[in-house]
Amino acid sequence: MNEINNQGKSIISTIKEMIEESGINHNDFYKTFQQEPLPLNKVKEIFQQYYYYIRTFPQILSGLAPRVEDELIRLKISRTVVSELGDGHGDPHYIMFEKSLSAIGVTLDDYKEASYIPEAESLVSNLERLFLKESPNYAIGAHYVIEEFGYPMIVNLYEGFRLYDSWEHEDFNYFYLHILIECNHVDWIQDALISAATDEQAKDELLSGAAQVLEVLMNFWNGLNRLAHQ
Known part of the structure; x- marks a missing residue:
């Protein structure tokens, strides 16, 4: 068991290095969005585009649960x-985000009928593939990336949204909540991930995911930056 734990911790360290080296936490869209309204x-x-990602991810993630063998x-x-859907006593997080947008005067279209850039479509389709079709280990590795970079993402988006007028502090509960709970998700x-890291094949699949x-x-955020400058 200690050997498995050590291997899992090694994979976590490797993925953290991958995230840092990618530059995703300092991507160009964050800079664009924080520069001016x-x-x-x-x-x-x-x-x-972002809403498409956060609206579909809980659905996709829930489909992974019956595919794993390990009960932990x-x-x-x-x-x-459950957390993403409000934990039984609050709004689902995607609704909280809708309210944040509404506070600055933006109302989104129905996500099932909206138009998407190729990078957004690719992100969601690849999540569906990794979480619902590939070995579950690919999804677990992918999920770790999503949660690990989630806190910097929320902070950077919050700093951009603060540039807009008319919002009250309670309108931005989407950001405040994620700043508080993202560490739990991680x-x-x-x-x-530690439970999944049982052998070399599992390690390779986790890192590949x-x-x-x-x-x-990365392509998604680059796509958003391109959209911002069009």
């Missing part, structure tokens, strides 16, 4: 899904 029609266009991993996945997926999702996430 964009027109609200442009904000809508950009965050319609199933528990950690399920806890994250802890849960770390536990799942992390690398694949990191690539499509």
Whole structure:
């Protein structure tokens, strides 16, 4: 068991290095979004793409739970899904984000009917593939990346949204909540990853899943930056 734990911790360290080396936590879109307010029609266009990601991810993640054999991993996945959907006593997080947008005067279209840039479509389709079709280990590695870079993402987006007028502090609960709970999500997926790291094949799959999702996430943020400048 100690050997498995050590291997899992080694994988976690490797994925953290991958995230840092990718530059995703300091990507160009964050810089663009924090530089000056964009027109609200442009904000809508950009965050319609982001909404597609956060709206579909709990659905995709919930589909992973019945595919794993380890009950601890199933528990950690399920806890994250429940958290994303409001934990039984609050709004689902995607609704909280809708309210944040509404506070600055932006109303999104139905996500099932909206138009998406290729990078957003690629992100969601690759998440569906990794979480619902490939070996679950690919999804666990990918999920760790998503949660590990989640805190810097929320902080950077919050700094950009603060440039806009008319919002009150309670309108931005989406950001405040994630700043508080993102560490819990990271802890849960770390536990799942350590449990999954049983041998060399599992290690390779975990790292491959992390690398694949990191690539499509980088492309996604680059796509949003391109959209901001169009």
